[in-house]
Amino acid sequence: xxxxxxxxxxxxxxxxxxxxxxxxxxxxxxxxxxxxxxxxxxxxxxxxxxxxxxxxxxxxxxxxxxxxxxxxxxxxxxxxxxxxxxxxxxxxxxxxxxxxxxxxxxxxxxxxxxxxxxxxxxxxxxxxxxxxxxxxxxxxxxxxxxxxxxxxxxxxxxxxxxxxxxxxxxxxxxxxxxxxxxxxxxxxxxxxxxxxxxxxxxxxxxxxxxxxxxxxxxxxxxxxxxx
Amino acid sequence: xxxxxxxxxxxxxxxxxxxxxxxxxxxxxxxxxxxxxxxxxxxxxxxxxxxxxxxxxxxxxxxxxxxxxxxxxxxxxxxxxxxxxxxxxxxxx
Numbered sequence: 001x002x003x004x005x006x007x008x009x010x011x012x013x014x015x016x017x018x019x020x021x022x023x024x025x026x027x028x029x030x031x032x033x034x035x036x037x038x039x040x041x042x043x044x045x046x047x048x049x050x051x052x053x054x055x056x057x058x059x060x061x062x063x064x065x066x067x068x069x070x071x072x073x074x075x076x077x078x079x080x081x082x083x084x085x086x087x088x089x090x091x092x093x094x095x096x097x098x099x100x101x102x103x104x105x106x107x108x109x110x111x112x113x114x115x116x117x118x119x120x121x122x123x124x125x126x127x128x129x130x131x132x133x134x135x136x137x138x139x140x141x142x143x144x145x146x147x148x149x150x151x152x153x154x155x156x157x158x159x160x161x162x163x164x165x166x167x168x169x170x171x172x173x174x175x176x177x178x179x180x181x182x183x184x185x186x187x188x189x190x191x192x193x194x195x196x197x198x199x200x201x202x203x204x205x206x207x208x209x210x211x212x213x214x215x216x217x218x219x220x221x222x223x224x225x226x227x
Numbered sequence: 228x229x230x231x232x233x234x235x236x237x238x239x240x241x242x243x244x245x246x247x248x249x250x251x252x253x254x255x256x257x258x259x260x261x262x263x264x265x266x267x268x269x270x271x272x273x274x275x276x277x278x279x280x281x282x283x284x285x286x287x288x289x290x291x292x293x294x295x296x297x298x299x300x301x302x303x304x305x306x307x308x309x310x311x312x313x314x315x316x317x318x319x320x
Contacts, residue, residue: 095270
């Protein structure tokens, strides 16, 4: 079990950017990003990106496991993490298009001026393509039902059900599908929730014992089977 | 005599061609400038409060973006005089 330390991830990310700036020897290295860490860590979008980086790192480092389970709260932050690859890819496509147009025009100018179509390599364009490739891979995994199974946990109460319905709608916008609905704190012989009738529902009744450790989980599953 | 006339016509055509080329290059370069402005504003608008690309895209491009930022700063000087900029592109005296 790994708990992601988001602060550490963002710090590492900013350190990488700073290293890149120093390597590229630009005057921007004077930015001293890490000195402004306390402010930058609150930049809009940084937190979800930090978590997406953690997701990427875990899937690469733990690739020898059959299954990797990510336990995330059904909040706006989780929605943002799932939508980040799609939104970033959308932006990157536009930026790449713009950069390609600049490149083409520069080639024409170069041909007209010195009869040479070879222009200096556009490092920004290379970076944009690299980023697009990265997000496309993550997006494909999120959208591939055979590789990603999303289980939405809801409580059998109005607020939680409505939140769940909103989450499903939001996921549909990004063409990501929910597999199962886990009804937490359900009562014995809980009826299927009509709001989620298109999904497989699994009920988890309330338990008095704490569900920590494999043995207590096994005991709980056996109790569930007996019901 | 005939050769001289042909030569003179050729040289005039060449000059006209050069002028046309130079004008086209000027127009293309101004188009590049406009596109670069749009690109830089899209990527670095965050810094001046314009809602733009997700922040991680901006940060990832930072190492290669010295020219773009420099370009954006230089644009501030000419931003207030768009007409004079157009006049210089189309060589209006």
